[in-house]
Amino acid sequence: MKKIIALAVLVIATTGLVQAQMYKDKTCKVSFYSHTALEDISAVDTTGTMLLNTKTNDVIAQVMIKGFIFPNGLMQEHFNENYMESDKYPKSTFKGKINEKVDYTKDGTHNVTITGNLEVHGVTKPRTLPATITIKGGVITVDLKFNIALKDHEIKVPEAVGAKIAENIEVTVHTVMVQPGKK
Amino acid sequence: MKKFLLFATLLICSAAFAQDDMQAYLDSLEKADAKKDYVLATFKTFKVINAQTTETTKHKTLDFRIIHRFGNMGVSSNGGGHTLWGFDDSRDIRFSFDYGLSEKLSVGIGRSKQFELLDANFKWRFMTQTTNNKQPVSIALYSTVGFIPQRKDQFYAGVDLAEFTAKTSHRFNYVTQLIVARKQGIVSFEVLPTYVHRNFVKGPMNPNGDFDSNGFFACGVAARVKLTKRVSITGDYFYIGSKFRRGTDAFYDPIGIGIEMETGGHIFNINLTNSAGIMENNFLPGTQDNWLKGGYKLGFSISRSFAFNTKH
Numbered sequence: 001m002k003k004i005i006a007l008a009v010l011v012i013a014t015t016g017l018v019q020a021q022m023y024k025d026k027t028c029k030v031s032f033y034s035h036t037a038l039e040d041i042s043a044v045d046t047t048g049t050m051l052l053n054t055k056t057n058d059v060i061a062q063v064m065i066k067g068f069i070f071p072n073g074l075m076q077e078h079f080n081e082n083y084m085e086s087d088k089y090p091k092s093t094f095k096g097k098i099n100e101k102v103d104y105t106k107d108g109t110h111n112v113t114i115t116g117n118l119e120v121h122g123v124t125k126p127r128t129l130p131a132t133i134t135i136k137g138g139v140i141t142v143d144l145k146f147n148i149a150l151k152d153h154e155i156k157v158p159e160a161v162g163a164k165i166a167e168n169i170e171v172t173v174h175t176v177m178v179q180p181g182k183k
Numbered sequence: 184m185k186k187f188l189l190f191a192t193l194l195i196c197s198a199a200f201a202q203d204d205m206q207a208y209l210d211s212l213e214k215a216d217a218k219k220d221y222v223l224a225t226f227k228t229f230k231v232i233n234a235q236t237t238e239t240t241k242h243k244t245l246d247f248r249i250i251h252r253f254g255n256m257g258v259s260s261n262g263g264g265h266t267l268w269g270f271d272d273s274r275d276i277r278f279s280f281d282y283g284l285s286e287k288l289s290v291g292i293g294r295s296k297q298f299e300l301l302d303a304n305f306k307w308r309f310m311t312q313t314t315n316n317k318q319p320v321s322i323a324l325y326s327t328v329g330f331i332p333q334r335k336d337q338f339y340a341g342v343d344l345a346e347f348t349a350k351t352s353h354r355f356n357y358v359t360q361l362i363v364a365r366k367q368g369i370v371s372f373e374v375l376p377t378y379v380h381r382n383f384v385k386g387p388m389n390p391n392g393d394f395d396s397n398g399f400f401a402c403g404v405a406a407r408v409k410l411t412k413r414v415s416i417t418g419d420y421f422y423i424g425s426k427f428r429r430g431t432d433a434f435y436d437p438i439g440i441g442i443e444m445e446t447g448g449h450i451f452n453i454n455l456t457n458s459a460g461i462m463e464n465n466f467l468p469g470t471q472d473n474w475l476k477g478g479y480k481l482g483f484s485i486s487r488s489f490a491f492n493t494k495h
Contacts, residue, residue: 022205022208024212026212049209049212049213051205051208051209053205058205060205060206060209062209062213066220066221066223071490071492072241072244072490072492073241073242073243073244073283073286073490073492074241074244074488074490075490077223077224077241078445080223080224081223081224081412082412082413082445085412086223087222087223087314090220095206158413158446160446161446
């Protein structure tokens, strides 16, 4: 009996622990930018989700492709229909682990790397992405900037518009995370 | 020792499940605020061949469009080699400007060669199909007002004006339709119940003893099948519910088939149809060519859109 109680306590404690170490942001801002001599294209999605487990250093970030807003509606439709095929691949995710040890209890700024899998357009690639983590008063801000090569993720650009779309797309992620229930 | 083992196992388990836990947690967050996920691009543009689609001009975008219909291709419909299969002729040309007042409402004006028709129209997509099928179809209301500014003797040709008073109101005509569309995989399909009203009709009797009426119903169907990511085949058909126009060799139901090709910002539409008019106001009451007698003509449309929304 004692054992069962101990077990129960342990299970509750550990699951509780996972929750307690979880930081989240549901309005994670993901933007991208394509620069060519002919045209600059950019879009923003402010409905991304990012989760950070400060105990295990695990990170999950997710963004819905249809949530990207372009200034040009026709371009937005083409992005979804012809390039990202968002009906088939509705979201992009990054699941990784922060390589460095970070003391989340103290205020400070840390330059870290996150190693994990980046899934875009249904193609998963292992990536190590540089990130900046800023901790201030229990709020964790994570900033990422990295490039995605269209060819790595089998996103095909027809030759006719090839000159207007960059081969490497610059992606910026800005997320301000708090613990659920706090703020 | 046993206790220690148990403890160790539990710790390892909870650590191993951490990523899965996070994924599960993420999924639960997502479900909690699942927004309406609208089906995009049921049709590529706001016109199939003759039929309108549920698509409207994008918000803050101006679309300038030229639609052209050549002459009949078949020899027995004045086509053949002497007109280079219709290329020498242009049965209708329409210039138009359409503007998106919102993502769901657009307005347009246009001018056609046929009857010198001037038209003003709006389209309001009040329901958009969602991926979870809570809204299984997209529905739009489309309405257009036409005005025929032809010379008096042209407009009233065959009418004895000594016994008939000409009025400006005669020159107006109206078309209202509901467009119900669904996209299912590579196939998009729509039905268009339509009502046509013309303020003035000339009243000859057809061989069956039926007179033309000011108003009549029509019903269209249209479809698009995606062959590749950027190439589709399209088709549309209108049943004309006017007794005066049925069962004679003077009028036929409009049928069109076409190919849509998309290259970046441009959509090329090349089609064959028996209707000469481009606007509903013209082709619903006035399609007089027979597919079976070579009464089909080549048509194409080119458009250029200008986006005025440059800010995020």
